[in-house]
Each structure stands twice: as C-alpha cells, then as structure tokens.
Amino acid sequence: MAGFAAFLDLYATQPLLPLLMREFNATHFDVSLTVTAATIAVAFAAPAVGRLADVIGRKRVIVGSAIGLVLATALASTSHSLTQFVFWRFVQGLMTPGVFAITIAYIQDEWPSTHVGRASGAYVAGTVTGGFCGRALVGLFSDSIGWKNAFLVLAGLNAVAAAALAAWLPEESVRAQAHPTSHTHTLARVLRNRQLLATNLVGFCVLFVQVGVFTYVTFYLSDPPFHLGTTALSWLFLVFLVGASIVPFAGRLIDARGYRTTLAIGIAVGATGALLTLLPWLPIVAVGLALVGTGGFISHATASSYIGVVTPRDRGLAVGFYSTAYYIGGSLGGSLPALLWSVGGWVACVAMVVTMQLLTVTVALRFWRRARTHDEAVLSDPIA
Numbered sequence: 491m492a493g494f495a496a497f498l499d500l501y502a503t504q505p506l507l508p509l510l511m512r513e514f515n516a517t518h519f520d521v522s523l524t525v526t527a528a529t530i531a532v533a534f535a536a537p538a539v540g541r542l543a544d545v546i547g548r549k550r551v552i553v554g555s556a557i558g559l560v561l562a563t564a565l566a567s568t569s570h571s572l573t574q575f576v577f578w579r580f581v582q583g584l585m586t587p588g589v590f591a592i593t594i595a596y597i598q599d600e601w602p603s604t605h606v607g608r609a610s611g612a613y614v615a616g617t618v619t620g621g622f623c624g625r626a627l628v629g630l631f632s633d634s635i636g637w638k639n640a641f642l643v644l645a646g647l648n649a650v651a652a653a654a655l656a657a658w659l660p661e662e663s664v665r666a667q668a669h670p671t672s673h674t675h676t677l678a679r680v681l682r683n684r685q686l687l688a689t690n691l692v693g694f695c696v697l698f699v700q701v702g703v704f705t706y707v708t709f710y711l712s713d714p715p716f717h718l719g720t721t722a723l724s725w726l727f728l729v730f731l732v733g734a735s736i737v738p739f740a741g742r743l744i745d746a747r748g749y750r751t752t753l754a755i756g757i758a759v760g761a762t763g764a765l766l767t768l769l770p771w772l773p774i775v776a777v778g779l780a781l782v783g784t785g786g787f788i789s790h791a792t793a794s795s796y797i798g799v800v801t802p803r804d805r806g807l808a809v810g811f812y813s814t815a816y817y818i819g820g821s822l823g824g825s826l827p828a829l830l831w832s833v834g835g836w837v838a839c840v841a842m843v844v845t846m847q848l849l850t851v852t853v854a855l856r857f858w859r860r861a862r863t864h865d866e867a868v869l870s871d872p873i874a
Contacts, residue, residue, distance in 0.1 A: 492659070493616025495556050495651035496590035498624040499563050499582050499644055500528055504705055505629035505723040506637055508712040514572040518709060519828040525705055526824040527576045529697075531583025533817035539588045540595070540810025548596045548662045555588025556652035563648050567641035583817075590617065591813040598798035598809075599662060604745065610795040611741025614787055618734035622727050623647070629724020683808075685800040688857030690812050692753070692793045694819035695850035699843045700786040701823035703764060707779065710836040715770060729780035733787040740788040744795055750858050753792045757851040760785025764840050764847070789850065790816075796858065 503524040510521040543551040566578035601609040631640035763781025801808040830838035
C-alpha cells in the first residue's frame with residue numbers, strides 16, 4: 491500500500507503530455523516540467539525526511555506524508571495555467587519521499603537480512619501497480635470528465651491509501667534513533683561510503699532511463715505512423731504490470747545470486763527493450779516498453795535493497811541521499827531528452843538511454859562487492 495500510494499501520482503501526467511501541449515499551447519520541454527517538477531522536489535525533500543524518520547519514527551512520517559499527498563493532488567486539480575499545475579506537481583513531489591523512501595528504510599529494519607530482497611521486491615511491485623493506475627486512470631478519465639477531475643479521482647484514491655496505512659501499517663519494532671555523534675560527523679560517514687555513492691549513481695541512471703523512455707515515448711507514439719490519442723497512450727502503461735509480476739521473483743534472485751548479477755540482468759533486459767522500440771510496429775514497441783519497465787524495476791529493487799547491505803546504521807539518511815540521486819536522475823531524464831528530440835527524435839533519445847544503461851552496469855560491477863547478506867557486508871566494509 492505504501493508503494494502504491496507513493497507512485498500513484500508521481501508520473502500521472504505522462505499520458506497527458508500531448509494533450510497539455512495542445513491545451514496550453516506549450517512546447518515539449520514546457521509540458522515535460524509536469525514530470526520534472528515532481529521528481530526534482532523528491533530529490534530536494536528526501537534527505538530531510540530520511541533524517542526526520544530516524545528521529546520521530548518511520549510510521550509517523552509515512553502516514554503524515556500520505557495525507558499530504560491527498561491535499562496536494564486535490565489542489566493540483568484547481569490549476570488554471572500550466573505554471574500553477576507545475577507548482578502543485580512540485581508540492582506533490584515534496585510529499586512523496588516521506589512515503590516511498592522511508593518505507594525502504596522500514597523494510598531494512600523490520601525484515602531479516604535473508605528476506606530483505608523479497609520484501610523489497612513486494613514493495614516495488616506495489617510501486618509499479620500504483621504507477622500504472624495513476625497513469626491509466628488519468629488518461630482514461632481525461633477523455634470523459636477532463637484532466638482536472640481525473641486528478642480529483644487520484645486524490646480520492648490517495649485518501650483510501652492513507653487511511654489504510656494509518657490503520658494497518660505496524661509500528662516499527664525498534665525505533666530508529668539518531669546516533670549521538672554530530673550531524674556533520676554522521677553526514678561525513680555516509681559520504682565516505684564509496685559503495686553507497688556508487689549505489690546512488692546507479693539509482694540516478696536507473697530513473698533517468700525510466701523517466702526518459704516513458705515520457706518521450708508518448709510524443710513518439712502520438713506522431714505518425716502511430717497517431718495514438720490520450721486514452722490509447724494510457725493503456726500503453728499496462729506494460730508496467732509485466733514488471734509488477736516479475737519483480738517479486740527478482741527479489742528472490744537477489745537473495746539467491748547476489749546484487750551484481752541481478753542488476754546486470756535488469757540492465758540487459760532494459761537495454762534490449764529500448765532498442766526494440768525503434769522498430770515502427772506498435773506490438774513490438776509495446777514489448778520493448780514492457781522490457782524497459784521490467785528491467786528498470788529489477789534494477790531499482792536491487793539498488794534500493796543494496797543500501798541496507800552497505801549501511802548498517804544511519805539508514806534513513808542513506809536512503810534519503812539515494813532518493814535524491816535517484817530523482818535527480820529522473821528529473822534530468824524528463825528534461826534532457828527534449829534537447830536530443832529536436833535534433834534526432836526518438837532515435838536520439840534511445841541512444842541516450844542505452845548509454846546510461848551501460849554506465850549503470852559499469853559502475854555496479856566496478857564498485858559493488860560480492861557480499862550477499864547484510865552481516866557479510868558489515869564484516870567486510872571498513873566504514874561499517
């Protein structure tokens with residue numbers, strides 16, 4: 491439920507981008523800010539909420555942020571200009587890391603190290619389901635009742651999710667406490683962890699690819715020879731359900747085979763899918779997008795789970811920094827391809843994301859160690 495709540499709204503505007511271009515007489519870059527504003531806000535807010543959760547408790551931050559999402563989503567529906575809409579999208583982004591980033595830290599504390607991979611896989615499956623529902627519902631309702639009312643529907647679903655989290659999410663068994671060392675010392679310890687810094691770069695690349703592909707593919711498919719409308723574009727995100735069904739098994743693969751192997755598999759799947767989208771036949775493009783999504787979800791589940799391996803303490807802060815890197819990547823993935831689009835269209839965008847995928851796997855193979863369990867990592871990591 492936490493994963494569903496966090497990602498219901500974050501990318502909900504992706505199927506609307508061609509529609510928003512027409513309604514506001516805006517450019518590709520202008521409407522891409524409805525995605526970028528939310529993701530850059532997540533990057534700003536994540537470290538602060540991570541530290542806050544270490545002090546006041548995981549559940550309080552998760553539930554409070556879920557309630558904040560209800561309000562921000564409802565207010566987004568009141569926008570009368572693209573600038574207002576982008577502002578409320580930014581506010582939505584500020585609320586989001588309190589749900590998703592803190593849930594990752596919650597998993598690391600509440601599950602035994604032998605089961606963290608599959609728990610992370612289940613959580614990521616929830617994020618995939620939420621991400622699909624947000625995109626699909628906004629796209630479908632926009633054609634019938636308008637995009638503003640579609641956002642009111644999302645606000646209602648957010649309210650249901652927030653109530654469920656308040657009622658059903660167990661209190662953490664051990665309250666995370668800030669260490670008695672100064673904040674500066676704690677921050678320095680986290681920043682000296684080379685494996686964590688490498689994981690942050692992996693996260694940056696993973697979301698850059700995901701956002702870049704699923705934002706600009708809507709422009710690609712609304713143009714000739716496809717000519718897809720808003721409703722058809724929203725159904726395209728059904729491909730995310732493929733990833734939702736596979737990610738829990740990826741969690742078991744992490745537990746069985748290790749992090750580097752699982753990440754390499756995810757990157758290979760995603761890169762293959764990106765290249766398939768270059769073939770101008772809609773069924774093949776859909777298969778390619780399914781592979782891109784699945785590879786990205788596997789990679790994110792692996793990287794977010796690896797944080798717990800290399801950070802036996804200060805996990806809230808570590809997850810916050812990972813989230814910042816992750817969503818800076820998503821922010822740039824939502825905007826930078828616009829520059830390439832004007833030069834080489836979809837082919838140039840695919841070249842960019844495949845390059846990022848190669849960088850991702852290179853960093854992991856260079857800096858990630860082979861430790862498979864949290865206890866092994868603590869013994870082998872001099873910083874821990």
